[in-house]
Amino acid sequence: MSITSANQLELLQTAAAVAREKMIDPELVIEAMEESLARAARSRYGAEMDIRVSIDRKTGRAAFTRVRTVVEDDALENYQAEMTVEQARQYLEDPKVGDTFVEEVPPVELGRIAAQSAKQVILQKVREAERERQYEEFKDRVGTIINGQVKREEYGNVIVDVGVGEAILRRNEKIGRESYRPNDRIRAYVKDVRREQRGPQIFLSRTAPEFMAELFKMEVPEIYDGIIEIKAVARDPGSRAKIAVISYDNSIDPVGACVGMRGSRVQAVVNELQGEKIDIIPWNEDVPTFLVNALQPAEVSKVVIDEDAERVEVVVPDEQLSLAIGRRGQNVRLASQLTGLDIDILTEEEESARRQAEFAERTRLFMEMLDLDEFFAQLLVAEGFTSLEEVAYVELDELLVIDGVDEETANELQARARDVLEERNRKALEHARELGAQDSLIAFEGLTPQMIEALAEDGIKTIEDFATCADWELAGGWTTVDGERVKDDGILEPFDVSLEEAQDLIMTARVMLGWVDPADLEAEGEAGGEAGEGDEAGAEAEA
Numbered sequence: 001m002s003i004t005s006a007n008q009l010e011l012l013q014t015a016a017a018v019a020r021e022k023m024i025d026p027e028l029v030i031e032a033m034e035e036s037l038a039r040a041a042r043s044r045y046g047a048e049m050d051i052r053v054s055i056d057r058k059t060g061r062a063a064f065t066r067v068r069t070v071v072e073d074d075a076l077e078n079y080q081a082e083m084t085v086e087q088a089r090q091y092l093e094d095p096k097v098g099d100t101f102v103e104e105v106p107p108v109e110l111g112r113i114a115a116q117s118a119k120q121v122i123l124q125k126v127r128e129a130e131r132e133r134q135y136e137e138f139k140d141r142v143g144t145i146i147n148g149q150v151k152r153e154e155y156g157n158v159i160v161d162v163g164v165g166e167a168i169l170r171r172n173e174k175i176g177r178e179s180y181r182p183n184d185r186i187r188a189y190v191k192d193v194r195r196e197q198r199g200p201q202i203f204l205s206r207t208a209p210e211f212m213a214e215l216f217k218m219e220v221p222e223i224y225d226g227i228i229e230i231k232a233v234a235r236d237p238g239s240r241a242k243i244a245v246i247s248y249d250n251s252i253d254p255v256g257a258c259v260g261m262r263g264s265r266v267q268a269v270v271n272e273l274q275g276e277k278i279d280i281i282p283w284n285e286d287v288p289t290f291l292v293n294a295l296q297p298a299e300v301s302k303v304v305i306d307e308d309a310e311r312v313e314v315v316v317p318d319e320q321l322s323l324a325i326g327r328r329g330q331n332v333r334l335a336s337q338l339t340g341l342d343i344d345i346l347t348e349e350e351e352s353a354r355r356q357a358e359f360a361e362r363t364r365l366f367m368e369m370l371d372l373d374e375f376f377a378q379l380l381v382a383e384g385f386t387s388l389e390e391v392a393y394v395e396l397d398e399l400l401v402i403d404g405v406d407e408e409t410a411n412e413l414q415a416r417a418r419d420v421l422e423e424r425n426r427k428a429l430e431h432a433r434e435l436g437a438q439d440s441l442i443a444f445e446g447l448t449p450q451m452i453e454a455l456a457e458d459g460i461k462t463i464e465d466f467a468t469c470a471d472w473e474l475a476g477g478w479t480t481v482d483g484e485r486v487k488d489d490g491i492l493e494p495f496d497v498s499l500e501e502a503q504d505l506i507m508t509a510r511v512m513l514g515w516v517d518p519a520d521l522e523a524e525g526e527a528g529g530e531a532g533e534g535d536e537a538g539a540e541a542e543a
Helices: 008-022 026-045 112-139 209-219 254-259 261-272 287-294 318-325 327-339 348-370 374-382 388-393 396-400 407-434 449-457 463-467 471-475 499-512 518-542
Strands: 051-055 062-071 082-084 100-104 145-154 157-161 166-169 185-194 201-205 228-236 240-247 277-282 302-306 311-316 342-347 477-481 484-488
Touching (some): 026 112, 157 185, 209 240, 277 287, 287 327, 342 348
Antiparallel strands (some): 145 157
């Protein structure tokens, strides 16, 4: 077949029909036709020729042209698509490098193979345009709820028809053991949209905490309007969930608004989530208060927070322990997810026993180290003294407030404590040297003899060894493994060295060794300070 013998308007009609069917721009279809015809023409005239095809958007006439580009003499490589300035003078007036000479060539006859090839090109381009349109439509819908119709189930994954394409609800994103049949209606959360070779992939979820938040937004007008905000969500999909809410209008109760009249609003969410029980909790900036709320329905006696480790100890009455932990640890696990803290549950009896054990241990320490009787050692512990260092270097007045302690006794106590500490330091340094600790490490300011001993026991014996350490190796830290926080013990962690202090010590060592230029550190510090000021300004502007 040839273009000239065909109805020229048929091209435009075909392009419009394909565009309507695939819901894409007709211009993309025509461009695909132009490319396919140009490829067919190159196979007829020669692959090295620069043949281009232009289809008139009104008449449908296809114009075939050959383009030759003017290049430098020494850059001439393709004689069919390029020519020198000298050669171009016979076609162009005053030719320059970069000019093009365009001449029309006769339309080609499309044989069976060429026509099939052209068809493949068009189909490929149409598919690419369709995929791009689908990606553009769904990329901005990430984080929203979408309704679809189940098409089929493959290996536990549900394929969902979402109108202009297919989405996938993976097996691990389904609630419990829910199953679907073809043509079932389904509502899910758009978790991710990614470009992949086989086209855009739309990933759905019904287990994501955000799915519950979006459902509440649909059911509770106050959340949609921004009067009530969902601050945190924790879910055990299909079983139980906790959601923390706060109201920015004092006249509106956030919990009551989410529950609705006779529980109508929360019940609509529960029904969608296959009967998942939902605890609605008032959010509070005060972490202990929020934690007490999060552990409902259990009653909490006391909360002790370790902010550095992001851990918290919660003391509950003995009879409330099982309620606080929940079935298979569900209640405390959801409260932990909601607050972002690791929670240890203790009964009042366990906490009392631990306190007594700590009291007895400190009493024994003072009795042995300071040669005190039990009563006097207990007085020190009761006044809050926990270590020999505190006794040795505290202000004298703090010892004088203890009943029965005069100035002479206080001085004697401090002298004994200092003697013990000096002897301990001497032995620690002696042991560190036996392990191979070098003078460069021992003389480094900021490390105590016990720290140097601990470093030497771990194989860190020189200032160079110390400078190669990472801050978390010294101060310890937390890493997340398989969704659970795991403790990394630090070499100097027993000496209460913080992460910032570890960073300062390591950087000081690197500066001493000449590995780091102090000027660079100052520049970084100033840049950080300026950034901080900018952040504060931005925060104030937002407020």
